[in-house]
Amino acid sequence: MNSDAPAYGLWLLAVVNAGLFILFAFSFFKPRTARDWRTLGAFSAFVVALFAEMYGFPLTLYLLAGWLGSRFPALDPMSHDAGHIWPAVFGWSADPHWSPFHLLSFVLIGGGFILVASAWRILHEAQRKGRLATTGPYAHLRHPQYGGFALILIGFFLPRLSRLTKRRIP
Incomplete structure (x- = not known):
């Protein structure tokens, strides 16, 4: 594996994975009522956040970047x-x-x-x-x-x- 390849910013991969997981959940859950749709929506929000964090850009990295940069200057996040x-x-x-x-x-x-x-x-x-x-x-x-x-x-x-x-x- 090429170590110079970025590990983040892979938004297409985030969208594809989130779409697959949501479609999989939808195929089993089959929402009918407004409550079912809200539940699927909450699950979908979790999945989107998960893959945005995993492949897009981690919120934790954004929040801790200043501290990490001053404490560990040799890091490549x-x-x-x-x-x-x-x-x-x-x-x-x-x-x-x-x-x-x-x-x-x-x-x-x-x-x-x-x-x-x-x-x-x-x-x-x-x-x-x-x-x-x-x-x-x-x-x-x-x-x-x-x-x-x-x-x-x-x-x-x-x-x-x-x-x-x-x-x-x-």
């Missing part, structure tokens, strides 16, 4: 590999994709998927038998799927939080 703030702040020089923050995000995402899958299995079985789900994850959490989705979102958020910039090593 416009390249992908340089897009990690935590390794720069802590002075780590290794590949940022193997930093403790990325590893923790893998654990959170995997744990969230495991929690959702195991809870779904228990819920489906209880629903089939016409009973309340009270075993497995339901013995400890009221809504394990929400907990799992929260873990997944935090797992995805953690590297984004760290994906601002990284110190260049000469």
Whole structure:
């Protein structure tokens, strides 16, 4: 991969990805009422913001550019590999994709998927038998799927939080 290629400003990619995700949600959700359309609109706004941040230009980079420039003058915030703030702040020089923050995000995402899958299995079985789900994850959490989705979102958020910039090593 060419390290001089910009990691941001890829607006066409942001629009295509947002469009695909919104179309996918629309095909399953099929809004009928005004409330359904508002819900789809809120989801669409989230997806547009996500891909604008991911491929367009990160708001966090804009907000922190002055502080980062004065604190870490050797940073190049416009390249992908340089897009990690935590390794720069802590002075780590290794590949940022193997930093403790990325590893923790893998654990959170995997744990969230495991929690959702195991809870779904228990819920489906209880629903089939016409009973309340009270075993497995339901013995400890009221809504394990929400907990799992929260873990997944935090797992995805953690590297984004760290994906601002990284110190260049000469």
